[in-house]
Amino acid sequence: MRGQEHLGWKASLGGFYVIASTAGLLLAFSGGPPLGVTGDFGQPNCTDCHSGNSLNAAGGTFTISGVPAEYVPGNAYPITVAISKSGQSRWGFELAARSVTSGQQAGTLTATNTTNTQVRSSGGIQYISHTGPGTQAGSAQGTWTFNWTAPATAVGAIRFGAAGNAANNNLSNSGDFIYTATVTTDPVSVSQPITALFPQVAVGGGFTTLFTLVNTGIDALSGNLILTNSNGSPMEVALSAPSSLTIPSGGAKFIEAAPVNPTDSTAAGWARVESAGGALGGVATFQFASGGQLASVAGVLSADDTDVATIPVDDDATKGRFTGYAVANHEDNDVNIRIILVDANGVPVGQPMRPSQLNPLRAKNHVARFLFQDLNDPNLKQQGSMVLIADGGRKFAVVALVQNSG
Numbered sequence: 001m002r003g004q005e006h007l008g009w010k011a012s013l014g015g016f017y018v019i020a021s022t023a024g025l026l027l028a029f030s031g032g033p034p035l036g037v038t039g040d041f042g043q044p045n046c047t048d049c050h051s052g053n054s055l056n057a058a059g060g061t062f063t064i065s066g067v068p069a070e071y072v073p074g075n076a077y078p079i080t081v082a083i084s085k086s087g088q089s090r091w092g093f094e095l096a097a098r099s100v101t102s103g104q105q106a107g108t109l110t111a112t113n114t115t116n117t118q119v120r121s122s123g124g125i126q127y128i129s130h131t132g133p134g135t136q137a138g139s140a141q142g143t144w145t146f147n148w149t150a151p152a153t154a155v156g157a158i159r160f161g162a163a164g165n166a167a168n169n170n171l172s173n174s175g176d177f178i179y180t181a182t183v184t185t186d187p188v189s190v191s192q193p194i195t196a197l198f199p200q201v202a203v204g205g206g207f208t209t210l211f212t213l214v215n216t217g218i219d220a221l222s223g224n225l226i227l228t229n230s231n232g233s234p235m236e237v238a239l240s241a242p243s244s245l246t247i248p249s250g251g252a253k254f255i256e257a258a259p260v261n262p263t264d265s266t267a268a269g270w271a272r273v274e275s276a277g278g279a280l281g282g283v284a285t286f287q288f289a290s291g292g293q294l295a296s297v298a299g300v301l302s303a304d305d306t307d308v309a310t311i312p313v314d315d316d317a318t319k320g321r322f323t324g325y326a327v328a329n330h331e332d333n334d335v336n337i338r339i340i341l342v343d344a345n346g347v348p349v350g351q352p353m354r355p356s357q358l359n360p361l362r363a364k365n366h367v368a369r370f371l372f373q374d375l376n377d378p379n380l381k382q383q384g385s386m387v388l389i390a391d392g393g394r395k396f397a398v399v400a401l402v403q404n405s406g
């Protein structure tokens with residue numbers, strides 16, 4: 001134990017030297033504690049020497065503030081350590097910031113006020129602590145502010161661990177109260193670019209959707225498959241593989257989305273892949289099973305986003321053949337979409353339509369409808385095309401749906 005070593009050394013010295021070396025220690029300890037006593041990552045704390053009162057005794061406060069919930073790599077953050085306990089009058093602390101998983105030094109600690117704080121290192125770990133004047137003898141509390149700069153690249157969760165001393169200013173290690181505290185910060189969640197869009201996903205009521213994701217790039221790809229309900233909320237499904245994916249160059253991944261309970265009714269929505277590296281191609285296949293038998297399969301290629309889309313129309317109510325569209329708004333802003341019906345000769349029919357479902361289509365929402373619903377004509381017989389156009393050149397993702405019950 002540190003304290004015992006220290007006492008043993010003191011006891012071995014002659015009387016004169018004890019006084020002289022105690023004076024030296026006075027500078028050595030109150031002028032900065034020994035390193036490696038933060039109380040975190042398995043380290044001892046100041047009670048190694050400042051014993052006598054229980055650790056974290058009631059009536060005191062010891063806080064680490066300014067640590068962001070999520071750190072941005074390379075950003076600097078002012079951190080404040082504060083300690084108080086009524087009746088006490090001299091203060092000290094020691095703090096380190098380390099990777100939760102590796103225990104390595106995380107980021108950089110900098111003393112912005114070198115009168116009352118100092119940074120020293122041991123074993124590759126930086127420790128910031130009080131200085132002699134930094135003990136703020138005679139004050140009712142101790143406060144220290146310094147900078148922490150997040151590592152240049154994210155290293156996962158980082159924990160700040162500190163031990164503090166609410167001392168009684170008797171120039172010795174007796175009658176002091178020791179406190180410990182930790183605060184953890186996580187890397188900021190960075191959303192990766194959308195690399196595949198599936199404007200229509202159906203799950204439940206006999207439907208499952210199978211996503212086939214192929215990496216045609218030369219680098220490995222890593223990202224996430226994200227399924228979203230029509231109203232923009234996360235879609236609860238049972239996935240056959242984890243939604244976070246890595247696909248090697250030339251590799252493929254097959255992920256089936258099934259209802260959480262086999263009896264769940266159909267839920268529709270859309271999906272996207274956000275990824276980095278490689279080049280993603282994807283196909284979503286809707287499989288309709290009735291009574292355990294696969295009754296039909298329909299495939300939809302992953303769509304690019306667009307501000308104009310033309311869908312061929314060959315509707316005939318007498319044959320039960322209807323054209324529809326599935327539109328997903330993958331952006332963070334609302335979009336307004338009008339539909340222009342064009343006949344087989346290329347001539348617009350009537351006025352542009354603005355179905356309320358698409359005006360607006362909220363951020364991250366989805367709509368699937370049939371043209372006959374927009375025209376309010378269940379007996380529709382129409383050939384030509386329908387053109388979907390977003391106001392202001394905004395982007396959306398769309399696929400054609402064809403119902404053919406004949």
Ligand code: HEC
Binds near residue numbers: 049
């Ligand atoms: C190895 C033993 C040892 C450890 C560990 C230790 N100290 Fe001390 N500390 C002392 C001694 C001995 C004194 C009295 C002599 C002096 O003031 O330097 C002292 C004095 C102090 C004082 C002034 C006390 C008073 O009442 O005047 C403060 C403040 C202090 N230490 C803070 C800390 C903090 C904070 C830690 C933990 C992060 C710590 N010390 C860890 C040995 C230690």
